[in-house]
Amino acid sequence: MPYDKPLYSMEREEKREHTLTLTDRKQLQLTGVLDVDSFDTEEFLLKTTLGYLMVRGHNLHMKNLNVDDGSLTIQGKIHAFDYIDESKQSPGKGFFGKLLK
Template identity: 30%
Template sequence: MENHTVFIENREKITVTDITDIDSFDEEEVRARLKTGSIVIKGSRLHLQLLDLAQGKAVVSGLVSSLIYVKVKDKDGKSLLSRLMK
């Protein structure tokens, strides 16, 4: 497994590694895919400052209000928890 890091500077700049793609972005939300799932960055005046997919790195500037990891779903569209609760 690759190392994944998140570095937030004063809630104004966030650097994320292990990025494989950006699903969507606007001034209030950035949705990105990681090798191990997905991540959602929420805030205001967000700007995708750097995207280097070869190195798996993204830098977002603006006012960061939250960072959310999204569950990874299997091929059937079920989360790990729902498969365990069978």
């Protein structure tokens, strides 16, 4: 049975504001999170309304995740965060190439 509307709407991505609030490098609060692709105690890979975001640190853990409003809190020692921009990479190096280097 075909659906009239897609289950995943691009409209949802455009309407959410994306913010980051880092407090004392111990807590990172985010809004505009669409999906948590992967995570462990050293690294989080998040899909946000502005693209993929990689958060790196030590002893990281997810404190709060609300998928309805797209908010997430990560606690631990935050070392870095970086947006992965496909358009600025050299030819032949894709998203997974950057992750696996």
